Amino acid sequence: MNTVLAGHGLVKKYGSTTALSGVDVEVGERDSLAIMGPSGSGKSTLLHTLAGIVRPDDGQVLLRGERIDKLGENRLSALRRKRFGFVFQFGQLLPELPAEENVALPLMLEDMPRGRAVERARRWFAPLGIDGLEKRRPGQLSGGQAQRVAIARALVVEPDVVFADEPTGALDQTTSTEVVRLLTSVTREQGAALVMVTHDADVAAHCDRILQVRDGQITHYTQYTAA
Amino acid sequence: MRSPVLPLTWHLARSSGRRGLQSQLLAAGAAAVGAFVMLVMIAATSGAGIRADHTTWRTPDAVPAKRATAVQALATTYVRHEPVTVVSLARLPGRGTTPAPPGLSTFPGKGEVYVSPALAALLRELPANQLADRFPKVTSYGTIGAAGLASPDELVAVVGRASGDPAVSAAAEGSTPWFDEGQSARAEISGFSGTQKPLLTGLDKGMVLLGLVLLAMPVVVLSSAAGRLGAARREQRLAALRLAGATPRQILTMTAVEAAAVGVAGALTGALAYMALLPVLAEIPYGVGGWYTDQLWVGLPWCAAVVAGVTVLLTVSAVSMLRQVATAPLGVAQETNPRRTRWIRFALFAVALLYIWQSAGGGQLSSRQALVLLGLFYGTFWLFGPWVVDRLGRIVGRFARRPATLLAARRLSDDPRGAWRTVSGLVLAGFVAGFFSVSQLGSQLGSSDYGDQVAVVAPSAADARHAATEARTLLDRAGVTATVTTGGADDFDTLLGGNPGVIAHVVGGTERIDAAVTALTSVAAGTPPYTEDYATASDRVAIDRVSDVSTATLALSFALATASAGLTAAANVLDRRRVYGLLRLAGTPLRVLNRARVRETVLPLVVLAGGTTAMGVYGSYQLNKAADVTINTTGALQLAACVVVGALAMFAAIAGSRPLLRKVTDGPAPTAD
Numbered sequence: 001m002n003t004v005l006a007g008h009g010l011v012k013k014y015g016s017t018t019a020l021s022g023v024d025v026e027v028g029e030r031d032s033l034a035i036m037g038p039s040g041s042g043k044s045t046l047l048h049t050l051a052g053i054v055r056p057d058d059g060q061v062l063l064r065g066e067r068i069d070k071l072g073e074n075r076l077s078a079l080r081r082k083r084f085g086f087v088f089q090f091g092q093l094l095p096e097l098p099a100e101e102n103v104a105l106p107l108m109l110e111d112m113p114r115g116r117a118v119e120r121a122r123r124w125f126a127p128l129g130i131d132g133l134e135k136r137r138p139g140q141l142s143g144g145q146a147q148r149v150a151i152a153r154a155l156v157v158e159p160d161v162v163f164a165d166e167p168t169g170a171l172d173q174t175t176s177t178e179v180v181r182l183l184t185s186v187t188r189e190q191g192a193a194l195v196m197v198t199h200d201a202d203v204a205a206h207c208d209r210i211l212q213v214r215d216g217q218i219t220h221y222t223q224y225t226a227a
Numbered sequence: 228m229r230s231p232v233l234p235l236t237w238h239l240a241r242s243s244g245r246r247g248l249q250s251q252l253l254a255a256g257a258a259a260v261g262a263f264v265m266l267v268m269i270a271a272t273s274g275a276g277i278r279a280d281h282t283t284w285r286t287p288d289a290v291p292a293k294r295a296t297a298v299q300a301l302a303t304t305y306v307r308h309e310p311v312t313v314v315s316l317a318r319l320p321g322r323g324t325t326p327a328p329p330g331l332s333t334f335p336g337k338g339e340v341y342v343s344p345a346l347a348a349l350l351r352e353l354p355a356n357q358l359a360d361r362f363p364k365v366t367s368y369g370t371i372g373a374a375g376l377a378s379p380d381e382l383v384a385v386v387g388r389a390s391g392d393p394a395v396s397a398a399a400e401g402s403t404p405w406f407d408e409g410q411s412a413r414a415e416i417s418g419f420s421g422t423q424k425p426l427l428t429g430l431d432k433g434m435v436l437l438g439l440v441l442l443a444m445p446v447v448v449l450s451s452a453a454g455r456l457g458a459a460r461r462e463q464r465l466a467a468l469r470l471a472g473a474t475p476r477q478i479l480t481m482t483a484v485e486a487a488a489v490g491v492a493g494a495l496t497g498a499l500a501y502m503a504l505l506p507v508l509a510e511i512p513y514g515v516g517g518w519y520t521d522q523l524w525v526g527l528p529w530c531a532a533v534v535a536g537v538t539v540l541l542t543v544s545a546v547s548m549l550r551q552v553a554t555a556p557l558g559v560a561q562e563t564n565p566r567r568t569r570w571i572r573f574a575l576f577a578v579a580l581l582y583i584w585q586s587a588g589g590g591q592l593s594s595r596q597a598l599v600l601l602g603l604f605y606g607t608f609w610l611f612g613p614w615v616v617d618r619l620g621r622i623v624g625r626f627a628r629r630p631a632t633l634l635a636a637r638r639l640s641d642d643p644r645g646a647w648r649t650v651s652g653l654v655l656a657g658f659v660a661g662f663f664s665v666s667q668l669g670s671q672l673g674s675s676d677y678g679d680q681v682a683v684v685a686p687s688a689a690d691a692r693h694a695a696t697e698a699r700t701l702l703d704r705a706g707v708t709a710t711v712t713t714g715g716a717d718d719f720d721t722l723l724g725g726n727p728g729v730i731a732h733v734v735g736g737t738e739r740i741d742a743a744v745t746a747l748t749s750v751a752a753g754t755p756p757y758t759e760d761y762a763t764a765s766d767r768v769a770i771d772r773v774s775d776v777s778t779a780t781l782a783l784s785f786a787l788a789t790a791s792a793g794l795t796a797a798a799n800v801l802d803r804r805r806v807y808g809l810l811r812l813a814g815t816p817l818r819v820l821n822r823a824r825v826r827e828t829v830l831p832l833v834v835l836a837g838g839t840t841a842m843g844v845y846g847s848y849q850l851n852k853a854a855d856v857t858i859n860t861t862g863a864l865q866l867a868a869c870v871v872v873g874a875l876a877m878f879a880a881i882a883g884s885r886p887l888l889r890k891v892t893d894g895p896a897p898t899a900d
Contacts, residue, residue, distance in 0.1 A: 053812055074816075081814025092809040094634065096641035101633065108630040109815060 002029045004193045005161050007050050009059035012042075012216075019045040020056065021216035027161065032184050032194040034204035037213035044165060046213060047197045051084055051163045052076045063160065081109060085154025085162040085192070087183065089169040092150055093138040100125070100134040103152045110157070124152035128182055144175035151183050155190055162187050164196040168203050180206045250801065251489050254541065257453030257794055258493025259500065261446045262537045264783055266501040267508060268439040269529055274522040275431035275514070278377035282428045284329045284419035285314050285383075286412050295415035297325040297334070300395040301425075303410035305760040306358050306741050310410075310427060311346060311382040313362075313755070317390040319415070328385060328419050330375020335387030341369035343376050343383040345516070356705055357741040361748045361755070362386060373519055377428050380516025408765040411754050426768055431514045434772045437598065438780040444605060444655050445787035450537050452648055452791045453493070454486055454544025455798055465549060479546055486545035490538035497537070498530045513775050514768075568614045568643050576611035579603055604842065605655070612651055616831045617643035623830060631819050635826035649795040650832045650877075655784070658839040677759040681709075681743045682722035683729040683751045688713070691727045694750050698729050705746035708734040722762050785873040793880030796824065800884050804891035811892040820892070821885055828881055832874065840870055 005027050012020040019042040027033045037043040048054040050061060052068055061069040068079060086092070093102045103121035108114055125131045128148040138146055147167060154162050167183060168176035180196075180203045187194040196207060204210050212220035285301050300315040316335055318325065327333050331341055340362050342350065347368055350359050362384060371383055388395050395413070409426045465478050473481075501508075509518040583600050620639025627633040639646045683698065685691035691713040702709050709731040714723040721730045729750070733743045740758055747756040760767070800807070807820055 051812075077811075077814050077816060079814070080812070084814070086809075086813040088809055088812075091805045092813070094637075094806055094810070096637040097634070101637070105630060105815075106813070108633070109819065114628050114633065 003027070004029055004031075004064060005050060005195070006062045007046070007056075007059065008062070010046070010049055010056045010061070011058035012045050012049060012054060012056050018216045020049065020059075022059070023213075023216070023218055025050070025211065025218070027193040027195055029191050029193060030188045031209070032187065032196065032207040034207035034210045035195065035197045035213060036199065036201070036204050036210060038199075041213045042216040043197045043213045045216075047163055047165055047195060050195060051086070051161075052080055081106060082157060083160045085157060085159040087147065087150045087154050087162065087164040087167045089166040090143070090146070093146060093153075095138050098135045098137055099130070099141065099149045102138065102149060103156050106153060106157045121152065121156055124156060127186060128152055129178075142175075143171050144179055147171065147175075147179045148182065151179070151186065155186060155192070158190060159192050161193045161195060164194065164198075166197055166199070168198065168200060173202075176200065176203055250798070253794060253797065254453040254486075254489045255493030255496065257449050257790060258490050258537050258541055259497035260787070260790055261450045261453070261540075262494035262497030262533050263500050264442060264787060265439075265446055265533045265537070266498060266525060266530065268435065268442055268783075269533065270501070270508070270523040270525045271513065272432060272435045272439055273525055273529075274518055275428075275435050277522045278515070278518075279424045279428040279432060281329070281375065281377045282425050283421040283423060284375065285312060285421075285425055286409070286423045287414060287416045287419045287421040288423075289414035290417045292415055294417055295319055296322040296417045297415070298390055298395045299412075299414055299416050301410075301412040302394075302755050303761060303764070304361060304744065304755045305758055306349070306353070306382075306744075307737060308760050309382060310760070310764065311358075311384065312425070312427070314383070314385045315388050315392070315394045316385060317388045317392060317395045319390055323417075325416070326418055328375060330372040331369070331385060335369070335385055337387050337389050338363055338365065339369060339387040340365045341371050341385040343371045343381055345380050346382040346384055349382065353741075356745055357738060358745060360745045363388075376519075378514070378516035379519060380512065410761060410764060426764060427515055430768060430772045434776045435513075438776045440598065440602065441780055442783055442787070444609070444651075445784050445791070446537075447540055448648065448651050448655070449787050449791045449794075450490075450540035451544040452794045452798070453490075454541040455548055455645075455648065455795070478549065482549045483542050483546050486542040487538055490541035491534065493541075494534040494537040498534050501530075514772060568617045570614075572610045572614035576607045576614075579607035605658070608655075608658075608839065608842075609651070612654065612831075612835060613643040613647040615835060616640075616646045616650075619831055619834055620646070631822035631826055634819075634823035635830060638823070638827050639830065645795075645799075646827060646831055649792055649799075649828055650835060651791075654832065654835040654839050655788075658842060677722050677762065679732050679734070679740070680722045681731040681733055681740060681747060681756050681758055682714075683731075683747050683756045684723065684726045684754050685728045688727045691729055695729045697750050698731060698747055701746045701750065702731060702743060705742055707731075707739055707743045707746060709743060722757065722759065724762070781869055785869075785876055788873060789876040789880045792828065792877045793883055796828075796881040796884040797887055799824070800888045800891060807888065808892045817889060817892065821888060824884075824888070825878065825881060828877070832877070836870065836874070 003026050007023060007025045010020045010023040010025075011018075021042075023042075023046060025033070025046070035043045035046055045054060049056050049069075052061065052071070056069055059069075060067055063079070063083065068076065071079065080086075093099075094105070097105070100118050100121050103124060104114070104117035107117035107120060112120075122134055125134055128151060130145055130148045130152070133141060133145060133149075138149070141149065150167075154164075162183070164183060168179055171179060183196075184194060184206045194207065196204075198204050208223065210220075210222040211218050212222075287299060289295075297319055298317045302313045302315070304311050304313060314328070316325075316328070317337070318334070325334050328335075335341060347370065350368070353359070363386060369385075371385060373379070375385075376383060386394070390396065409423070465473075465482065468478060468481075505520050505523055508523055509520045511517065583604055586596070586600055616639050620636045620641070620643065624633065624636035624640060627636050683694055685694045695711050695713045699711050702711065711729060711731050712721075714721050714726070714728055714730055723730060729747075731743055731747065733739050744756045744758060750756070810820065811817060
């Protein structure tokens with residue numbers, strides 16, 4: 001496996017509560033990793049730590065071999081914008097922007113001219129099955145459609161890693177399956193890694209590997225297919 | 228069965244957490260400010276009326292000669308450029324008694340002098356040859372009580388005289404200059420009831436009323452902004468309740484009850500603050516000076532009306548925000564409906580503007596008509612504003628290149644009414660600024676050509692020659708260096724204004740002028756010696772009142788607008804904290820989000836505030852034309868400064884919520900998950 005992102009000996013404490021207790025994890029290109037665990041197990045903290053949102057108290061986070069957990073806030077912010085993509089449970093789309101502008105936003109933040117950014121954004125609508133919805137605003141989309149727009153926005157910058165935090169948490173079973181299938185397949189096609197937190201075993205089963213987390217430690221590791 | 232609405236509302240309000248409590252406190256604070264400002268302006272309006280009523284006794288209605296019991300003569304003299312109202316009273320021999328004038332316990336006898344406390348202090352402070360020698364010499368002065376005074380700072384004297392004394396017999400009898408404007412008067416009287424308001428207090432009430440009208444809208448804006456605080460939180464909560472089966476009526480009742488409770492609490496606080504601060508407010512000078520505290524007390528019915536008014540405004544604002552939740556809960560929960568504006572807003576404004584243009588075009592408006600047109604402009608602009616914001620958002624959105632501009636433009640066209648609410652305070656304050664600055668321009672006085680002159684009117688040219696000789700002697704004796712000349716009926720180049728009399732060109736400053744006036748008092752038979760202050764009093768009173776009211780109105784408008792902008796900006800951050808937070812997690816720089824927020828305000832502000840300021844200038848220009856006063860350009864700087872200061876204050880208020888934006892987007896909440 002060609003490692004893209006790695007966390008070694010990750011420790012994170014909130015007061016007297018230990019959220020992560022010496023976790024080691026790696027993801028490679030085209031690799032998809034599901035993180036599961038009960039509430040309060042530390043799975044979201046692990047995702048946030050790997051994404052540079054939360055700084056570990058101890059341990060290291062490496063992106064393609066470069067340490068990122070010591071970077072300054074501005075550089076970390078730029079890193080998240082350029083090399084990571086994010087899909088959250090809901091509410092990450094700006095309600096006043098049409099879908100295509102929501103997708104184009106990360107490119108515009110990187111100084112790409114608006115016309116080019118929107119044109120590039122539109123290319124993602126057909127592969128994700130939301131062709132024709134480019135001009136709709138988030139409020140005019142169904143939950144599944146909104147998540148596909150969010151996936152498009154995460155992938156439009158051609159990231160190294162896509163982080164998904166309960167991306168199907170607000171969707172029904174059928175839509176969940178469709179969305180996670182798209183998320184894993186399109187991410188893989190792009191050559192990016194996927195790190196996904198979910199509490200749904202069916203959703204996690206679409207990933208190459210599953211980590212079970214409890215009390216800040218990895219308790220179980222499952223590999224479904226060769227990456 | 229007992230309705231579950233009230234207990235549920237109370238329970239939800241109590242359990243809304245720290246953020247909910249913050250919103251409620253902010254809303255209550257805004258309601259308090261709104262109620263306080265309105266009560267202060269109403270108090271100033273009614274107080275100005277009371278003050279004017281307290282001065283009508285100085286120009287009592289004349290009665291037929293056979294029924295008269297006394298003669299009253301009003302004169303105005305100036306010291307240190309301040310007016311001193313002198314009321315001379317004389318009993319008519321063989322007639323009945325005359326009641327005591329207001330503020331005195333008895334009718335003054337010959338040789339008695341009563342003075343207001345402020346004049347008494349000034350008499351002690353100034354040398355006798357500058358002021359005291361203008362009055363009959365007495366061993367001690369009596370005191371005029373508050374009932375006879377408009378203000379504790381007013382300079383008033385009541386002098387008892389014999390009926391043959393020229394100060395009452397010759398006063399204001401055909402020898403008053405044309406610019407007297409009611410500063411002198413004489414009447415045979417039997418009492419002190421009168422309806423004519425003297426020059427010094429006659430304008431006060433009308434000017435404050437204008438300020439009150441102009442401030443009403445910023446207060447409405449602030450109350451509306453307060454009603455909107457916490458709207459997103461309430462929308463989510465009540466949309467969930469609606470989905471759970473609550474009826475639209477129950478939803479609206481819950482919202483109204485919560486908003487009304489917050490509104491009442493805030494407005495009551497504002498009313499209590501007004502009551503507590505009455506003594507401080509009474510110290511603020513307006514017109515003839517500070518106030519007696521009871522003049523500013525509006526009474527409980529007005530307090531109740533303002534509290535009720537502010538509460539209703541806040542409640543209506545909160546309920547109208549939730550109207551969509553009540554009718555279409557999913558719509559709001561998913562934010563599907565862009566809040567578009569219709570062309571009818573533009574059409575109404577255009578029709579109103581056309582009507583105003585036509586009505587005002589001739590420049591022949593009465594002040595009342597001008598006020599009505601002003602109100603019409605104000606009202607229709609309130610409808611027009613969101614339409615402009617909507618179109619502006621669409622146009623800028625089409626051409627925006629940068630993400631912050633695009634975000635701002637889309638926000639404007641997505642919720643034009645919300646964006647309008649943010650800027651409306653300053654936009655309308657800009658109108659006030661434009662209106663008043665030009666009004667003041669029209670009242671500017673030219674540089675003085677008469678500053679060194681003291682004039683004494685004489686009955687004839689021969690009397691004038693005799694008076695000139697006497698004046699030279701008196702001035703020489705008083706140590707005042709002056710050139711004394713006489714003026715005739717065709718002499719309009721001096722303060723005599725075409726009357727026969729004496730002009731003394733005094734060498735030296737204000738003190739020398741005051742000494743000259745004092746020295747020449749015995750030369751003048753009726754109208755006392757006067758200076759430029761007397762000749763320009765009418766214009767000066769108008770300038771001072773406009774200046775006082777415009778300064779207060781502008782300051783309060785900008786303060787209200789700034790508070791509205793700050794509240795709305797904070798409310799927007801709280802309402803959108805989730806999407807802002809997730810955007811930041813995904814790497815969107817804080818500065819981009821902040822720029823978008825600021826541009827959301829700057830874009831409509833530049834277009835609309837500029838427009839309303841221009842309209843304010845135009846409206847005031849027409850008003851000046853109606854009043855036949857000229858315009859000059861010196862107030863342009865003041866106008867620019869007002870708008871710039873207002874805009875800066877507004878940006879500061881918006882920038883004030885940047886730390887809040889940083890806080891609510893500062894990464895995920897620290898949980899163990």
